[in-house]
Amino acid sequence: MHKYLVLPLFLILTTLSYAQPEKFRLTYRDDPSTSMVVGWSGLSGILYYDTIDNGTNWAAYANSQNIDRTTSHKALNNHFVRLSGLQPNKVYYFVVRDASNNVTPRYSFMTLSDDPNDPMSFVSGGDSRQAVFPESCNCRAARQEGNRLIAKIRPDFIAFNGDYIRNYDVPFTYDSEDDWEDWFTDWELTVGPDGRMTPMVHTLGNHEDAVDMDKLFDVSNPSVYYATNFGGGLFRLYTLNSEEDACTNTTQTTWFTNDLQQHNTPSNTPHWKIVQYHRPMVPHVTGAIGGIVTYSPDQDMIDCWAPLLEPNDVRLVLESHAHVLKTTYGLKYSTAAGNHEKLIRDDTTGAVFLGDGSWGAPLRTPITPIPNFTRDVESLDGFFFIEVNPDSIEIRTVLFQNVASMGQLTDDVQGSGLPSGATIWQPANDTVIVIRKYPTITSTFEPINNAEKTATIAPNPAQEVVTVQFKQTLNEEVTIEVYDAKGQKCQSFMNVRDQNFKLDVSKLCSGVNYIHIVSKNDVEAHKLIIAR
Numbered sequence: 001m002h003k004y005l006v007l008p009l010f011l012i013l014t015t016l017s018y019a020q021p022e023k024f025r026l027t028y029r030d031d032p033s034t035s036m037v038v039g040w041s042g043l044s045g046i047l048y049y050d051t052i053d054n055g056t057n058w059a060a061y062a063n064s065q066n067i068d069r070t071t072s073h074k075a076l077n078n079h080f081v082r083l084s085g086l087q088p089n090k091v092y093y094f095v096v097r098d099a100s101n102n103v104t105p106r107y108s109f110m111t112l113s114d115d116p117n118d119p120m121s122f123v124s125g126g127d128s129r130q131a132v133f134p135e136s137c138n139c140r141a142a143r144q145e146g147n148r149l150i151a152k153i154r155p156d157f158i159a160f161n162g163d164y165i166r167n168y169d170v171p172f173t174y175d176s177e178d179d180w181e182d183w184f185t186d187w188e189l190t191v192g193p194d195g196r197m198t199p200m201v202h203t204l205g206n207h208e209d210a211v212d213m214d215k216l217f218d219v220s221n222p223s224v225y226y227a228t229n230f231g232g233g234l235f236r237l238y239t240l241n242s243e244e245d246a247c248t249n250t251t252q253t254t255w256f257t258n259d260l261q262q263h264n265t266p267s268n269t270p271h272w273k274i275v276q277y278h279r280p281m282v283p284h285v286t287g288a289i290g291g292i293v294t295y296s297p298d299q300d301m302i303d304c305w306a307p308l309l310e311p312n313d314v315r316l317v318l319e320s321h322a323h324v325l326k327t328t329y330g331l332k333y334s335t336a337a338g339n340h341e342k343l344i345r346d347d348t349t350g351a352v353f354l355g356d357g358s359w360g361a362p363l364r365t366p367i368t369p370i371p372n373f374t375r376d377v378e379s380l381d382g383f384f385f386i387e388v389n390p391d392s393i394e395i396r397t398v399l400f401q402n403v404a405s406m407g408q409l410t411d412d413v414q415g416s417g418l419p420s421g422a423t424i425w426q427p428a429n430d431t432v433i434v435i436r437k438y439p440t441i442t443s444t445f446e447p448i449n450n451a452e453k454t455a456t457i458a459p460n461p462a463q464e465v466v467t468v469q470f471k472q473t474l475n476e477e478v479t480i481e482v483y484d485a486k487g488q489k490c491q492s493f494m495n496v497r498d499q500n501f502k503l504d505v506s507k508l509c510s511g512v513n514y515i516h517i518v519s520k521n522d523v524e525a526h527k528l529i530i531a532r
């Protein structure tokens, strides 16, 4: 806080007490279709809001709400109004009036649809900071460009993967209070020309702490791990705290495990499950950085979080921390011999990993040799634009380039694409990554047209063993899955190419069971009766 050291005390008090309501930010604590936390710093005030744009005429707004929570943190007085009972898929306009009747500029946000058939698009990225001795980088300028991109793209929300600031206290030059002051100042660049603001789902990085997340953003859990349901079942976004040990912090990992399983039942399964946290399982940078930090696979996370992903149909993982752009093919946990990282490629059932955080952080040297499951990696500033539909997810990497000349979106349509002129990363392997819908237990179990099936199941009814007999030689590997009558997955066999695949059904319960034959583009369902 060097700049305050040279100021008289009364100026400090003036700074803290009389700053206008400013540094606005939006956080989800609850359902993004019906709630919003509006936060700001500076003077306290009353929030006025409406689905009608009344400009700065605060008295015309239909609704008002007092502050629900105030914190004093990082030399900022922070106020939070927790709005609930909002209408889905609506634009809300708001102003804040302070005790002196000063009224802020008029801002707006949009609640999200609660219909899982409506597409949604969000931005994922992380790692921004100042250039602070001994680093020399163009970091803050890059962060500001990324923030201006948000204003132009107008995503439905931002999944920020952690490391907002640097938070290395350098005595008498710069500290985390200055860092946060500048972060919030730069965040104002994300506000659109019409006052539109973008909500955030916050992740804890290693350069801030959980108290920062709680007191600066009013996150729903001060331990900074939670799940957020988007689009009434379109997808469930898990935010994990990778500053906690994955294996020994059993509270977090048990919660994660239980929640995944609770959302794997026929009546309670989102179309997609997405996970974000800060530290990558496999950082895509090389060796020691500045002689201090060594990046190697995080075996703790791989051992205790990775095994939960594929069995629970997590198809997308968002990471940061290592300061490169990386994309992978579908990955799943495997202890197969020779696989020292315990992650192997599986494009049918695995999760695509995006990373590694370059929203204005010192870019680093990509990993060598590149793991065989890596799609692309490069040292560039950028973030991911992710479009989620019920049956597919499309991912484009937007570079922080040519921002001034690109188009500006001003529509109120959820799930809009990118504006014209956006610079998309075009690496060797896929400019657009598409994740196809993999069958979840919400898919139809009843066979629809037996005549078109590629395989027969015999005998049926069965007791001990059945044969899945394919009518033609398989050109690609398929997965065979067995579900019970309640839709719970009982068995799964990967990489099947055997034209007469023998299936041990001796442990299945009597009655109706279902066999799914999963290929790259299709799922074929068979009903199997077990009679004993």
Ligand SMILES: [Fe+2]
Pocket (backbone or CB within 6 Å): 163, 205, 206, 207, 278, 320, 321, 322
């Ligand atoms: Fe980090």
